[in-house]
Amino acid sequence: MSSRHEKEKGVNVQVLLRCRPFSEEELRNNAPQVVTCNEYHREVSVTQNIAGKHIDRVFTFDKVFGPNAQQKDLYEQAVIPIVNEVLEGFNCTIFAYGQTGTGKTYTMEGECKRSKSGPNGELPPEAGVIPRAIKQIFDTLESQNAEYSVKVTFLELYNEEITDLLAPEEISKVALEDKQKKQLPLMEDGKGGVLVRGLEEEIVTSASEIFTLLERGSAKRRTAETLLNKQSRETTPEGEELIKCGKLNLVDLAGSENISRSGAREGRAREAGEINKSLLTLGRVINALVEHLGHIPYRDSKLTRLLRDSLGGRTKTCIIATVSPAVHCLEETLSTLDYAHRAKNIKNKPEVNQKMMKSTLIKDLYGEIERLKAEVYAAREKNGVYIPKERYYQEESERKAMADQIEQMGMTIENHQKQIEELQAKYDYQVQQCFDLGNKLDATQKDLNLTSKLLANTEDNLKQCQFSLKERDFIISEQKKAAREDKLNADNRLTVNSFQTDLSQQLLTLCSSLGASVSRQNEHLQCVENLCNSFLQVHDKASVELKQKVNSSRALYVSHFEAVQNVVRLHKAGSNAALQELSALTSSNSQSIEEFLSAEANEAKKVLDDLQETLISQQGEMAHLARELRQEQSRSEAEKLIADMTSLVSDCMRRQKEMVDAKLDDLSDSATGNKLFLDGYVSTIDGITTDLKRKWQDSFMQTESNFKDNADFSAAKHCRMELLLQKCVNSADTALEQWQRTQESLNDMGNQHASTIGSHVRNMWYNNEQHDAEIESAKVMVEDDIKENSEDLIRWFDGLSKQEKLSVSKILATSRTHSETLENLGSDHSQQDYEPTGTTPVRCEPDIPSKGTIESLRAMPMDALQEEFRENNSYESFHVKEPKPSLIPRAPLSQIN
Numbered sequence: 001m002s003s004r005h006e007k008e009k010g011v012n013v014q015v016l017l018r019c020r021p022f023s024e025e026e027l028r029n030n031a032p033q034v035v036t037c038n039e040y041h042r043e044v045s046v047t048q049n050i051a052g053k054h055i056d057r058v059f060t061f062d063k064v065f066g067p068n069a070q071q072k073d074l075y076e077q078a079v080i081p082i083v084n085e086v087l088e089g090f091n092c093t094i095f096a097y098g099q100t101g102t103g104k105t106y107t108m109e110g111e112c113k114r115s116k117s118g119p120n121g122e123l124p125p126e127a128g129v130i131p132r133a134i135k136q137i138f139d140t141l142e143s144q145n146a147e148y149s150v151k152v153t154f155l156e157l158y159n160e161e162i163t164d165l166l167a168p169e170e171i172s173k174v175a176l177e178d179k180q181k182k183q184l185p186l187m188e189d190g191k192g193g194v195l196v197r198g199l200e201e202e203i204v205t206s207a208s209e210i211f212t213l214l215e216r217g218s219a220k221r222r223t224a225e226t227l228l229n230k231q232s233r234e235t236t237p238e239g240e241e242l243i244k245c246g247k248l249n250l251v252d253l254a255g256s257e258n259i260s261r262s263g264a265r266e267g268r269a270r271e272a273g274e275i276n277k278s279l280l281t282l283g284r285v286i287n288a289l290v291e292h293l294g295h296i297p298y299r300d301s302k303l304t305r306l307l308r309d310s311l312g313g314r315t316k317t318c319i320i321a322t323v324s325p326a327v328h329c330l331e332e333t334l335s336t337l338d339y340a341h342r343a344k345n346i347k348n349k350p351e352v353n354q355k356m357m358k359s360t361l362i363k364d365l366y367g368e369i370e371r372l373k374a375e376v377y378a379a380r381e382k383n384g385v386y387i388p389k390e391r392y393y394q395e396e397s398e399r400k401a402m403a404d405q406i407e408q409m410g411m412t413i414e415n416h417q418k419q420i421e422e423l424q425a426k427y428d429y430q431v432q433q434c435f436d437l438g439n440k441l442d443a444t445q446k447d448l449n450l451t452s453k454l455l456a457n458t459e460d461n462l463k464q465c466q467f468s469l470k471e472r473d474f475i476i477s478e479q480k481k482a483a484r485e486d487k488l489n490a491d492n493r494l495t496v497n498s499f500q501t502d503l504s505q506q507l508l509t510l511c512s513s514l515g516a517s518v519s520r521q522n523e524h525l526q527c528v529e530n531l532c533n534s535f536l537q538v539h540d541k542a543s544v545e546l547k548q549k550v551n552s553s554r555a556l557y558v559s560h561f562e563a564v565q566n567v568v569r570l571h572k573a574g575s576n577a578a579l580q581e582l583s584a585l586t587s588s589n590s591q592s593i594e595e596f597l598s599a600e601a602n603e604a605k606k607v608l609d610d611l612q613e614t615l616i617s618q619q620g621e622m623a624h625l626a627r628e629l630r631q632e633q634s635r636s637e638a639e640k641l642i643a644d645m646t647s648l649v650s651d652c653m654r655r656q657k658e659m660v661d662a663k664l665d666d667l668s669d670s671a672t673g674n675k676l677f678l679d680g681y682v683s684t685i686d687g688i689t690t691d692l693k694r695k696w697q698d699s700f701m702q703t704e705s706n707f708k709d710n711a712d713f714s715a716a717k718h719c720r721m722e723l724l725l726q727k728c729v730n731s732a733d734t735a736l737e738q739w740q741r742t743q744e745s746l747n748d749m750g751n752q753h754a755s756t757i758g759s760h761v762r763n764m765w766y767n768n769e770q771h772d773a774e775i776e777s778a779k780v781m782v783e784d785d786i787k788e789n790s791e792d793l794i795r796w797f798d799g800l801s802k803q804e805k806l807s808v809s810k811i812l813a814t815s816r817t818h819s820e821t822l823e824n825l826g827s828d829h830s831q832q833d834y835e836p837t838g839t840t841p842v843r844c845e846p847d848i849p850s851k852g853t854i855e856s857l858r859a860m861p862m863d864a865l866q867e868e869f870r871e872n873n874s875y876e877s878f879h880v881k882e883p884k885p886s887l888i889p890r891a892p893l894s895q896i897n
């Protein structure tokens with residue numbers, strides 16, 4: 001019953017989720033956990049907070065295995081039922097899907113893939129789905145004591161190439177060499193399934209045989225998807241004729257991560273690209289199946305062609321999705337979970353493989369043997385032809401049919417393409433129409449809003465009109481009411497009488513207060529007049545005083561200004577005289593300096609000439625002395641001569657110094673500016689003189705000592721003295737030259753100084769002239785201004801006083817008229833008592849309606865009536881009778897009729 005139901009409705013692909021524990025490296029790095037598994041509720045939640053972005057997603061699967069789940073647990077809870085179904089004759093597929101390193105191989109093969117079952121047939125705890133399934137199959141078959149045969153195929157799909165991992169060694173070598181040429185092709189089996197043509201099928205009789213085969217095949221594996229296929233055919237115990245046939249596909253897929261994120265390069269990138277192609281196609285197939293699209297792209301990759309029957313076909317499928325709990329795999333984990341969650345919705349329609357009669361199977365097998373024999377025979381007989389004719393024709397016709405089919409499909413695709421284009425155009429047109437309609441709708445909406453506003457306004461107006469109509473009706477009805485006439489008459493009379501008595505009383509009071517007020521006002525007016533007169537007097541006096549003060553201040557100002565001008569003139573004359581004096585003094589100074597310097601130069605020259613002469617004579621005397629000495633004259637004479645010479649030299653120096661000092665005093669008095677220079681010069685002369693003196697003394701001392709010591713050396717000393725004298729002469733010459741140079745520079749300086757002072761004096765004189773002219777012009781301007789201003793001031797005062805007089809006279813006139821008016825008013829009020837003249841006719845009461853009667857005839861005032869109406873009928877509570885909506889469109893506020 002249930003299997004029929006399954007067959008009709010389909011069975012969902014079973015999806016299990018397994019989350020591996022943290023790896024050692026992740027533990028070392030303290031990687032945060034983002035995946036938590038709730039095995040009981042079969043839920044997996046992913047929680048993470050990255051840069052303010054909160055991820056919190058929960059996925060539900062058919063079974064969930066957390067990091068603590070053991071291989072045995074997963075197998076017992078999820079795989080045992082599947083293997084049982086295989087033994088029942090179903091085709092089943094188990095494949096592992098997930099990111100690299102999340103435990104696909106661990107789940108499918110386990111850590112001990114090479115270990116066979118132990119001596120007691122026990123598997124190690126780390127063994128995965130494949131060894132456990134193999135063991136279960138053989139255990140079951142053996143326990144049932146039934147006849148069975150188990151066939152195994154083992155292939156690897158790598159770079160879209162299928163490799164037979166069970167092919168014999170020599171063939172596989174050739175295959176490896178000619179790998180490109182001899183790939184295993186995929187073929188349709190005609191029943192919707194796909195066959196790998198030429199794939200080696202090994203018949204096995206025990207689990208250990210399979211393990212050996214798997215070990216052999218695994219050695220040839222490169223990577224990527226491997227597909228293990230076990231077919232078991234089982235006959236039920238002796239005597240029964242039916243044969244059950246089930247197939248179990250065990251697939252270990254490649255890592256699901258995105259190629260761009262895998263970091264693969266070149267060859268690896270191509271490999272990853274191909275793997276990606278298989279996985280992308282797998283994803284597209286899953287999507288197409290979930291969304292029930294018409295076209296399922298199985299043919300786009302070999303993986304999906306191989307798994308065609310497992311995805312949306314007649315095979316029962318279980319997907320084991322594997323994830324890592326660590327945060328760094330978060331993106332891939334979410335992608336895997338999405339993928340697996342979507343795959344849950346794929347529906348397969350599993351069918352038990354047709355149970356065959358044993359005899360039929362034998363017949364089929366005989367037929368197969370015959371076919372194979374014919375093939376062998378044909379191969380032996382005819383060189384180059386490897387298949388019998390019938391088979392060749394059959395295949396040829398199949399090929400043609402397929403070519404036709406391809407052509408047809410191409411045409412269909414073209415048609416579909418055209419249809420798609422047409423539909424696209426229609427879709428675009430519809431979108432445009434939608435857009436236009438949307439615009440129109442918006443415009444209409446706006447119009448509607450406007451119209452509704454106008455309608456509301458009109459309704460309001462209508463309500464107002466109806467309200468005022470009703471109000472008028474009320475007023476009219478009120479005015480018609482005459483019943484109140486009598487009462488109103490009496491009331492009015494009473495009011496008039498009381499008003500008359502009140503009026504006469506108040507008139508009396510008014511008269512008395514008026515009299516008092518008139519007398520008070522007269523007093524006030526008198527005061528005002530007095531004040532005005534006194535003000536005028538004071539004002540006249542003040543204006544006369546002010547005029548006098550203005551005139552006197554003008555005169556004072558003019559006299560002061562003249563005094564200032566005189567001072568300026570005096571100052572100018574003084575400064576001019578001082579400047580002239582300064583310039584004369586400067587020129588005389590420079591002249592006297594020049595004269596003095598030239599005189600000094602002459603004198604110095606004379607002194608130096610004297611000195612030179614003296615020195616020359618001294619030289620002569622020295623020569624004479626030497627001669628005399630040579631003639632051994634007395635020592636005392638020589639001493640005397642030396643003393644004379646010394647005194648002569650010192651005399652000369654003293655005289656020269658005295659003269660220089662005297663002239664220096666003069667110079668410092670006349671020009672202090674030159675003092676420094678002359679001081680320097682004097683000090684130089686001093687230095688030279690003292691140097692000379694010192695040198696002279698030194699040489700004299702030396703000569704004397706030498707003379708004392710040894711007379712023989714006197715000649716040599718004499719020569720030395722001569723040399724020294726020559727030096728002295730030279731120094732005197734140098735001093736003379738220096739003196740002349742100094743004189744020249746002094747002259748230049750004096751001239752420069754005199755010219756600078758002269759130009760300075762001229763400038764000052766010119767500035768004085770200019771200041772004088774400016775002061776003169778300023779004086780004229782100021783005088784004019786003062787005159788003008790004072791005249792303006794006086795005029796303004798005159799005008800002001802005239803105006804004031806006028807105002808005062810006006811005030812007086814006004815006060816006079818006022819007092820007259822008051823007097824008239826007083827006299828008018830004093831004539832209040834009526835005295836009959838006899839000329840006035842006698843008063844008679846005419847029969848005319850009294851004021852009260854007329855008042856009573858008058859209706860109540862409109863305002864009072866309106867107020868009364870509005871008190872009784874509020875506008876808010878007033879309801880307009882709904883006018884029947886007119887079907888003729890009207891402009892808002894236009895009048896009806």
Ligand SMILES: Nc1ncnc2c1ncn2[C@@H]1O[C@H](COP(=O)(O)OP(=O)(O)OP(=O)(O)O)[C@@H](O)[C@H]1O
Pocket residue numbers: 019020021023067098099100101102103104105106107111253254255322
């Ligand atoms: N459930 C688990 N318990 C303990 N260790 C596990 C589990 N799952 C995986 N591992 C360990 O994680 C490592 C990677 O696992 P495995 O090689 O099976 O990943 P994979 O998804 O097959 O990777 P690939 O796509 O590269 O083949 C292995 O060392 C394995 O022992």
